[in-house]
Amino acid sequence: MKSFDYQTSVTQLKKMAYAYYVLDDPIATDEEYDLLYHQVKKYESDHPHIIDPTSPTQRVGDTPLKEFEKNTHLQRMWSLDDIFNTQELKEWVDRILKAYPQSSFVCSPKFDGASLNLCYENGILSTATTRGDGQIGELVTQNARTIHSIPLSIPLQEKIEIRGEVVINKQNFESLNAQRAQNGENLFANPRNAAAGSLRQLDSQIVAQRKLNFIPWGVGYHTSKHTSFFGLVNEIFSYGFFKPPFIKHCKSIDEIQACYQEILNNRDQYPVMLDGMVIVVDEIPTQRSLGFTIKSPRFACAYKFPAIEKSSKIRSITLQVGRTGIITPVAELDPVEIEGAMISRATLHNFSEIAKKDIRIGDQVIIIRSGDVIPKIIKPLSALRKGDETPIVRPTQCPICQSELLIEEKFIKCQNLTCPARIQESLAHFVSKKALNIDGLGGKIIEQLYSQKLIQTIEDLYSLKKEDLLALEGWKEKKAQNALDGIQATKGVELWRLINALGIEHIGEGASKKLQNAFGLEVFNQNKENFLSLDGFGEEMAESFSEFISVNSEKIKRLLEIISPTCPAKSSDSSHWLYGKSVVLTGTMSQDRESIKTYLESLGAKVSSSVSKKTDYVIYGENAGSKLEKARELGVECLSEGELNRKI
Known part of the structure; x- marks a missing residue:
């Protein structure tokens, strides 16, 4: 290896490692890095007397220590x-x-x-x-x-x-x-x-x-x-x-x-x-x-910051039934304050998770809360057990309709499509922001309408009358009219919103948009093989969507007649400067974020929620925060909302 320039290679290897591990912006492929790394390592093995101590190959020691030595700081490390x-x-x-x-x-x-x-x-x-x-x-x-x-x-x-x-x-x-x-x-x-x-x-x-x-x-x-x-x-x-x-x-x-x-x-x-x-x-x-x-x-x-990690005691377990029938165990806790909110419940995800972590009723557990989502339990404090804690038993019957449950490796599922809990959750999802986005209808209102038997199916939403709503507790003229206007506003909505609103397992917002872009209004007339041809669609997604169409064909037909969804023409101008570009929005804009996102996607842009080295543009409004900072650090082009409008 006489022609091998060791110091130049070490310097290049350092640059590659810095770009990859620190900047998160690689300047070489993994294969190129590995090839140079092993060339340097081979040279060092043949010439151990000239190894550069700062070479990336020297980062991992070979011999485990028996114990750590003590060391005195040159200047004291103070606490704040x-x-x-x-x-x-x-x-x-x-x-x-x-x-x-x-x-x-x-x-x-x-x-x-x-x-x-x-x-x-x-x-x-x-x-x-x-x-x-x-x-x-x-x-x-x-x-x-x-x-x-x-x-x-x-x-x-x-x-x-x-x-x-x-x-x-x-x-x-x-x-x-x-x-x-x-x-x-x-x-x-x-x-x-x-x-x-x-x-x-x-x-x-x-x-x-x-x-x-x-x-x-x-x-x-x-x-x-x-x-x-x-x-x-x-x-x-x-x-x-x-x-x-x-x-x-x-x-x-x-x-x-x-x-x-x-x-x-x-x-x-x-x-x-x-x-x-x-x-x-x-x-x-x-x-x-x-x-x-x-x-x-x-x-x-x-x-x-206000604390986001606390401990509490599990008093009991509540079983929640989601719109797809999945049973989720939720721990009922001694109330504890986290980030200014009193927390008395935390998700346990599934029964496999409970078994792995050995969580029991009566355990003192560590809880974390991230943002506004339901808190989750990290682990039990098993050292504090007194001996009266009881195991959490997997259910065999649905807690709502009492039908027999399907027991899978991770999930337990209610298969009864007429289970009241499944219907109610499906209705709540249908009106939610990422679905039909019906103003004036939320989870609590859906619960009220369902319990009063005003709606039992999605189609019932479109048969609601003002006098029915005004007869309910807490409803006045304006509230009733807003709800009815919101329902009517869904007519002519983009097709992807209807697909997403149906709550089909494994089919979310991104998949719904792909289906709309690929098949338009003929999407419900396709077969499983056609869905498998889509980028990112695997066997599970294609099977789920095709099976849903097969089982619910009449329901879909009625909804299409009622809502008459539309498919805006997809941008075919691949020369547009936004076509195929990854865009991130941040800060307060003059319009609502969803409208801007929809418009950019109509121009061929791909709107993402996080900034990375692959981001092409960050569009920012007032009070833009860490996303804008990160974009500038990564050298991503940043445009104010005004600059975007002028450029378009």
């Missing part, structure tokens, strides 16, 4: 004081400004993970140490080297401690717990515990499989001449570290509060768990003057 509301924020900021009125602040997300202190000497990563007691932590350098967002070398030659958070994203956390459940291992309670537990693995090859990420948030010992903390951390990001999707320089309490609200509003869109926002005085000389209390810096604090 917490504040929880606007009054406490005002008091904290006022205390700073009273002594230093020209102070400004840096705001960034507070990531929920495990703190880690990296020490670089002569540009090379020398040690990685956990927080420990703030003065002495555990030496986990071998594990840190497996984390691709931790550079093995940086361009700064002076000694520096770079501090940050080791995190695992939500998707990888779910996958990790699923694998542990499959293997009969204890589950991690949350992503923070998963990150901390992974970082303390004695076998670094296990750590390498956990897909951890390191996000810098500050420094310890350093000799930098920077006077601005904002300038210093941005320089650190330029060394090859992952840059947070949101970090801002603020000059007033109003700007700080606006940052907090923006991060809070978008917390569920972040791929990793956040538990608040960090506020740091920007002026480094002022930081030094303010100093520290016995445990915390006076120049920084954590503005915490």
Whole structure:
């Protein structure tokens, strides 16, 4: 391998790894990376005396440790004081400004993970140490080297401690717990515990499989001449570290509060768990003057979010029957407050999940709540069991209609199409936003109309009379008219909405649009083979749709006559600049989001909900948040709503 240029190859391999693991924007295929990686590894095997310690091949240690050594931080790692509301924020900021009125602040997300202190000497990563007691932590350098967002070398030659958070994203956390459940291992309670537990693995090859990420948030010992903390951390990001999707320089309490609200509003869109926002005085000389209390810096604090993880006790189990007949077990809990809401129920998904996690009635369990969706139970606290907990038994009869249930590997299903619970859920889905989107009708109203026997089928919606509605409790002229107007407005609706509204198993919004685009109004006259020819349609989807048509042909015929759905002409102008482009919408627009989405799709665009390296355009309105920030970081073209309209 005399012609092999080792250093050039290592440099190229580093660039490929950085683009893939840190920027999430690969510059090479997996095959190209693997080929170069093995060429470098072969060369190093033949020439062990000249191995570059920063080579990507050196990230995984070979020998598991017996225990971790202790290591002393060059400068103490402090804990942050917490504040929880606007009054406490005002008091904290006022205390700073009273002594230093020209102070400004840096705001960034507070990531929920495990703190880690990296020490670089002569540009090379020398040690990685956990927080420990703030003065002495555990030496986990071998594990840190497996984390691709931790550079093995940086361009700064002076000694520096770079501090940050080791995190695992939500998707990888779910996958990790699923694998542990499959293997009969204890589950991690949350992503923070998963990150901390992974970082303390004695076998670094296990750590390498956990897909951890390191996000810098500050420094310890350093000799930098920077006077601005904002300038210093941005320089650190330029060394090859992952840059947070949101970090801002603020000059007033109003700007700080606006940052907090923006991060809070978008917390569920972040791929990793956040538990608040960090506020740091920007002026480094002022930081030094303010100093520290016995445990915390006076120049920084954590503005915490409302808690989203709590524990509670399972009192009983309720069985819910969905529109497809799937039985979902729901835990009835001792009420507990999460994010300002009193939570007394949490989904248990299915009985296989219950068995894997060994959840019992009477267990104290850990609950998490993400956004406004129903909370879910992560794991039981089995160590707290007293012996009177009882197993959760799989039902054999439908709790509503008492018919015998179909027992499958994961799911238990009521097969009775006339089951009242199935009918009611189907009606609620039919009028929902992503289906027929009927204003004035929601789940509670459907429940009332069904219980009063005004509607028993979808077709009954179109036979409702004003006098029937006015006879009901809580109904007045305006409410009744709005509901009837909403029902009439569905006539002539786009075909995909009707398909989606039918609630066919495995057929959602995306599949409904594909069916409309492929077959138009003839969609219900196709066979299974035709559906299988569609991109993304597998055996299960094609079988489900064709079987539904076969069983419900008369029902479909009546609905088509009543609603008369339409198929807008599909854009055939492949030369249009939006044709085939991936577009993401964010912020408050002058029109409702759904109308803009429909219009863009009519031009041939593919509207997505999240920003990635594959996104072509981000269209933004007022108060655009993290999606716009991420798009700019990835170099995605961003257009305001006005710019979009002018360009079209």
